[in-house]
Amino acid sequence: MTLIKSISGIRGTIGGQPGDALTPVDAVQFAAAYGTWLKNRNASSDHLKVVIGRDARPSGEMISNLVGSTLLGLGIDVVDVGLSTTPTVEMMVPEFGADGGIILTASHNPINWNALKLLNEKGEFVNAQDGADILAIAEAGNMDFAEVEKLGAYSTYEHAIADHIKMILALEEVDVHAIKAANFKVAIDAVNSTGGISIPPLLKALGVNDIVELYCEPTGIFPHNPEPLAKHLGDIMKAVPESGADFGVVVDPDVDRLALISEDGTMFGEEYTLVAVADYLLSKERGHAVSNLSSSRALRDIAEKHDSTYSASAVGEVNVVTEMKDKQAVIGGEGNGGIIFPKLHYGRDSLVGIALFLTHLANKKMKVSELRASYPDYFMAKEKIQLTPDLDVDAILAKAAETYSNEDVSTIDGVKINFEKSWVHLRKSNTEPIIRVYTEAPTQDDANALAQRFIDELSAFAKA
Secondary structure: OOEEEEOOEEEEEEOOOEOOEEOHHHHHHHHHHHHHHHHHHOOOOOOOEEEEEEOOOOOHHHHHHHHHHHHHHOOOEEEEEEEOOHHHHHHHHHHOOOOEEEEEOOOOOOOOEEEEEEEOOOOOEOOHHHHHHHHHHHHHOOOOOOOHHHOOOEEEOOOHHHHHHHHHHOOOOOOHHHHHHHOOEEEEEOOOOHHHHOHHHHHHHOOOOEEEEEOOOOOOOOOOOOOOOHHHOHHHHHHHHHHOOOEEEEEOOOOOOEEEEOOOOOEOOHHHHHHHHHHHHHHHOOOEEEEEOOOOOHHHHHHHHOOOEEEEEOOOHHHHHHHHHHHOOOEEEEOOOEEEOOOOOOOOOHHHHHHHHHHHHHHHOOOHHHHHHOOOOOEEEEEEEEOOOOOOHHHHHHHHHHHOOOOEEEOOOOEEEEOOOOEEEEEEOOOOOEEEEEEEEOOHHHHHHHHHHHHHHHHHHHHO
16 A cells, blocks of 8 residues: 655555555544644634545545544634535635635546645645645644634535636636637546536536537546546547547546547647647737646747747646746646646646637637647657665666766756757656656657666666
8 A cells, every 4th residue: 555745745545554555544644734734824813714625536525524524623614615626626715715725636546546635825736845844743743623612614615616617718818709609529538537527517618519428427436547648548539530529628537637639539649738728828928838847848839939938847736836926927837738827826727728728729720630730749758667665766866867967957856858859857756656757759759769768777777
């Protein structure tokens, strides 16, 4: 069993021994640490509020009950939005004037995983220092629970997704009239989670009435690996051309990653979701675009095309958001299909990504495959190396940096080595016991070969 405590939150498999997996004991401990951290930073307030929501995985209701009750026991009010999306919970935190939020989702991890993702009062993920402080409280166990007359109050709210959709429709960059006039037919794979209760109503509100739904019942029983990669998406890649859909939409269980399928059943490319949205927005307003070090060079190229600027941050949504704020970016996100549109909120949001992409496509009046062909061609490989407790990951990565010191090497986040026509990014995951190996090159074969080369080299470094 696995339990990962990090500045990003706590994530693990369900069942097993406390401290070795995400058991009820661990969920309560970490929720109590988060609630205590909130009380410490709001010492002058005697009335705190936290918004909680969850994806559809089977352990969600249990974990939600544990987390909610723990916060109540600390004297913190809880607003439970129930089955929801990560971006929806993020938006509801400031909407309710709450002091924080907790999203109960293990994102793209398999069904036996769950996690507590922690938000500040802005509805943004807590930063590294705050995350470290919460971990320290959890380790010390220094929590002071409320007396009976000061217990928190519990309430539910059932309209969070509807509110989220209304705020998307109100954006001037979302052209409902153009989308409706285009008469799109869209297929959806929502992996039997909360995309199934958010994307169809969004599409209908945007004027898309011809919808092909795959796996849109929020049972939490994932019909395939929930990470939206081509090797997991055979059903929708087949359904799009067979149904005559204009394109397909795929999201992960908590709806913060957006992948697209072209009308011919091929992957648009999760890296190109952000590229397409940036192409649209920067064509309307010159500005700055941000992605992380593991994202495609194509975003840089699109920014330059529109006389705009580009920069890369360390991997992690909080790092991308920090860079976006520093540069006052028009658009940002991550190459895994995460769209961050700051005019709505600073969080990865598949729903606003869909609305902006539909507007772009309606204005372009072209097929999705034609739109994809209009962008620079880069190909990526995303591999991983499973870690064992005896591996010294820092030493292995340092050896890689030393070996390629004559190249353009960045150590902001792991090791990124930039070659003339390709790059490789090596980093230890914050959410899984793995080293991620990401590469990009002019052809898929080149990207795959570069990834395999570095997997072999890291394995050799580990044995040296």
